[in-house]
Amino acid sequence: MKSRMHCLRSRLSPGLVLLFSLAPLWAATPDADNLIRRSDQAIKPHTTYEKVQMDLYDEQGRLEQSRTLEIYFKQYPDHDVTLQKFLDPPIIQGSGLRIVDQHTAANDIWMYLPTTRRIRRIAGAQKSNHYMGTEFSYEDFEDYQPQSHHFQSLETQDCVRDKRCFRVAATPATEAERQASSYSKKIYWIETESLYPVRVDYVDHQGKTVKRLQVAELAPYGQYILPVQLSMLNLVNKRRTDIRFLERRVDQPLKDYYLSKRYLRTE
């Protein structure tokens, strides 16, 4: 499960940056597959460490719980691994998730709970379930999953902070993905300059937009432009989960230990 939260990694030469900054002028509807590929490359570092604050709001907009967690991410040749460990509040401290994305419809997920002192395997195909009580589901942390989606360009529109956004609709292309996902369509709003998906609209199988992910702020971190804060709004129950990045290290050496089940088991 590669986190879109991570970043934009600029692999572009200055000339190409200029070219892409002009992109909206000449390509209102760029080739969707190509755009997704470029965006995917741009937002995926080899490794990240992030310390994150996660705020859960109820339907009245009241803050119900603040959580702090650390997220380790590393790309391997044929799979990616994400490990999340909760640091706070005490009731959830030490709990963690390890997710191995082998670019198939279902990831491998392991959960550790201090109350059982046991790592329990979770079916990756139940990725439509809520993630730890938040408005995110497990699948919301996935990358574009180009192997299992069709992409179609929509018209470019104004989006946030006077920026323009390419819009791309992603629909499941495989039966396994259709079965596992709770969405019939996702609409990515990809900022033309950063190529970061600053907004995602999630459409359920009845055609109703049920959730919206919005990046509130992007900022430079080293050679990357990355989200500082993002928010997932559930349009059905009106609850919201905000994520704020407190600390981030990108493309630094990251020991495999921090992606391992033995680290997952530490409290």
Next chain:
Amino acid sequence: MPLGLRHFVCLGTLLWFGIGLGAACAGDDHYHWRYRLQHRHGQDLHHAREAVLNDTLLDLQLKYHGDTNWQLDALARARYEDRLEPDSESKLELREFILSREADDYSLKLGRQQVVWGKTDGLRLLDVINPLELREFILVRYSDSRIPLWMVNALWYPGDDTVQALVIPDIRHHRLADPGSRFYIAPSVPAGMGVSSRALETPPTNLNNTQYALKWAGQRGAWELTLNAFYGWTQAPIYFYHLLSPTSLELQPALRRQRLLGASGDRPFGRSVFRFETVYTPDDYRAVNDPTAVGGFRRQRRLSLALGLDWYWGEWLISPQWFQQRLIQPDPQLQGPQSESYTSLLIHRKLMQDRLELEIFYLYGNSNGDRWFAPSLHYQIAGRYTLGLKADLFQGPANSLFGQFDNNDRILFSLEAQF
């Protein structure tokens, strides 16, 4: 104020002193302190005014990580318990004390600790390393009822596999309920006999009596597998007896060497995860109707198997399990069944942004028709406090595992605070 309660207050004060120390060190990143205060109150469901449990515990957990690769984890517990047994009890114990070192390809954990094997809920097959505190039968979560042992726990990580070796000089056994307690399990003796009992024989701690365990864990395709071996001691005392006269006998509870071989695995299938555990032991001591059998017991070979499925229906986890244990060679003189099987069902769901947790656990003895039904409800407040409500309901014939507690149905209220 009862003596036990006074003890608890003293012990609790000692721990609070530790908490003060923790606060003093709070600015030092090398130290991490956690505290947990839990109170449980149990009420008999047949005699509504009868309190059957008052249990208060205070845990102080320290993690120290210095500038070296070594880390110290310690857990001290003060506990006051009333109503569970005829006498109340208070105690302070150093429950866990682990000095550990993590390197790229190995870990070393020295000290008093819990080691958890196996993948089942409710009943244990492979989870054999630590004995249990069984004074509340198996109604307490295992992380609280396991009795930690002093050991060397070495783990080696060749590639993606794990090899674990345990050397356990510490020999302890299940702590059973005292006679007169609600969950006392009487040894099986011939009816009408006068019974006296000697003290439990425990093996002395020395090299010959040390326990050893070995585990390999790895992933092969979608399967996650373990192979396990344990050379230890029986954890439940065996009540050998000899006749003193035609109408009286003397019990000699003792532990015996036990060898176990086992395996476990799990694999996801769509929205489900399939789990299994299997254990073979040639050292299962069973009572027999044979006057020539030493102490009335004969060693048997036993094979146990557990199969489980975690299936998600929306946000509901529905997890059935099936357990069976069977003696490999039929013994016509055996007291009790050659094989037993149990079926369990766990239903679990979290609601209200994970603040409310619903759980139903049902365990049914297929051989005897006995059952344990345990619905529970937990509500979290402010990320620190948990209010709990749980019932333990038993039914079945008096000579069955759960049926013997048919009159012990209870409801539990709990409050837990963590800092």
